[in-house]
Amino acid sequence: MVIALLTDFGTKDYFVGAAKGIILSINENAQIIDITHEIPPQEIKSASFTLRACYKDFPKKTVFVAVVDPGVGSERRAILAETEDYYFIAPDNGLLSFVFNEEKNFFIFELTNEKFFKYPISRTFHGRDIFAPAAAHLSNGTKPNEFGKEIKDFVRFEESQPRKVSKKETEAEIIYVDRFGNLITNLTQKDLPESFTIEINGKKISKLQNFFAEAEKNELFMILGSAGFLEIASFQDSAINLLNIKVGQKFILKENS
Amino acid sequence: MVIALLTDFGTKDYFVGAAKGIILSINENAQIIDITHEIPPQEIKSASFTLRACYKDFPKKTVFVAVVDPGVGSERRAILAETEDYYFIAPDNGLLSFVFNEEKNFFIFELTNEKFFKYPISRTFHGRDIFAPAAAHLSNGTKPNEFGKEIKDFVRFEESQPRKVSKKETEAEIIYVDRFGNLITNLTQKDLPESFTIEINGKKISKLQNFFAEAEKNELFMILGSAGFLEIASFQDSAINLLNIKVGQKFILKENS
């Protein structure tokens, strides 16, 4: 069974090795897949975006272990989410919000059964001591409700949604920046008028392209990206460098008259 | 069966996870191996060098998925190369050139059979939608010619070759810089006179070493590297820092009189 890892552990330390070691100690046949360990430290929303953007590509019954956990050791709970096709193990801090927004039916269980923890439990590394062992036991056939009781009051944050601010204007937001410096917005196909311009940091962009190589070098353009969102990009350069922008930046989409 | 990935996707986003997820969705028993995902964005020649430097170390029948794809979404084709021992799946942009230079017999098929694509096909991420599924289907036993027709007019660039510029002088080139800052040249054993000096960026280097620890700290020297090429290196420092050089830099090798 596939166990897919998405964390902010980084790849230079023992953290990833320890988590994988624990999984294999419990289920030596687990097929461990790294999604990424380079979520920026403590950026829960980046983790949520990244997980949402790829989890449906995995085979059914994949167990996702998603750990960005600034509250580790505090009273924040550890949870297991069961959806129609997948399992997710994560701290109860909203990390799974974007997954919940995609799923109609899901059940959340709190991880409380100490039988499935690794001892001694550290106060700072539940990735190794609680989340990884839970994933391994799940892949061995332990049922979700054996880990703890179902809960309904889990943490869930809303995704920022584009917002009409006038008849022809929509306020939207940059929600993610990828490795290439492409700026992912919260606009999807259904939010886009037939013809439009965006204004961001004093620059107007109205060229909508089908693919990268259509553009001139250093030209800013828009493109419907592979995660389903409108992106601001630049061919052979990085849009984030050209625009000097951060995640969370708001901007205006104007329908052309 | 082994599916080995070499891309410029980086490791911070959902790209690698998505490609792996798709492979496992089609063949859950595929053994996915990361060669690297840190080819500098869009540097096709670096990808070609890296793939050439390690593909023969893999078991026979390994499927390599090599994706550095600035032309994604345009008319550039997607190809499958079958050599005596291996399969390669890549965009038709020259990425496989250095492999072709190593192989006597190989056949190239264009990936056109839509049965093996993932839908909807994005315009920007064929790694997930075309290349990864092709690799997975191949590992499941699909024959190369089921993916599309054989083609002969694939893209192939020549490797830069050392060039005699006078009786005792050869012009050579830096073709790659590795993680340690070692400068890999296009000179191999057969290009080297018994005794020689190189001149690069105003510096002369004539010490040829067998291994790193022979050198003084910060001293520049030459060494026959593990990929089969002459390298310029420095022990406990980085040659690229000491020489301030880029890939593509030409230099002169002089036979000592």
Place this chain on the structure above:
Amino acid sequence: MVIALLTDFGTKDYFVGAAKGIILSINENAQIIDITHEIPPQEIKSASFTLRACYKDFPKKTVFVAVVDPGVGSERRAILAETEDYYFIAPDNGLLSFVFNEEKNFFIFELTNEKFFKYPISRTFHGRDIFAPAAAHLSNGTKPNEFGKEIKDFVRFEESQPRKVSKKETEAEIIYVDRFGNLITNLTQKDLPESFTIEINGKKISKLQNFFAEAEKNELFMILGSAGFLEIASFQDSAINLLNIKVGQKFILKENS
């Protein structure tokens, strides 16, 4: 059988791919796990710390391949260590010291049997040509003493230990800095008085926390970390940035009166 890799190869070049390819060529069923390839180049002690911090989390009979090898190609030996539960393959340069300090019984064999090398053996990349093939053959059932003779004079360095400098003062040391900028000291639970203060780079720190989220933003505090050592940390910031410190920095722990 699990083969776990810990190296300073980095992840941008062909080095990791080549080592994995060789392993799979010898044992296609090996389960290769990346611990890390980002040990800082040639930092043997960082490698030793990282390996010690996670090896016990792996299943019994795991083969660890640990390669940080500034002396590659010189007379330094290659070794295989057999402990009660694990195998370790590494250059004989002290890299396994911290493991030896954890183990009561272990045997060291020099890797000399050329039958288990990959040819031609490069002078600069024994990770591919000696260490990786040894691990693969071991996972195939080759016995440790088939690789070479047992040796007793292997390289082993002592760990820096906290040192009493007066009745109420102990000199300790920063031994590692992790991805989050947390400073790991060589102090363990048994070294800590009931109440104490540390003085480091002109700053006094006396707050000892159970977990990260207890702290104020940018506040420096101490915490017992997941590797078993006292750490100096900062919530939502990096202690190394706040303190401007390097590995090896000494500091004083004072028992409070």
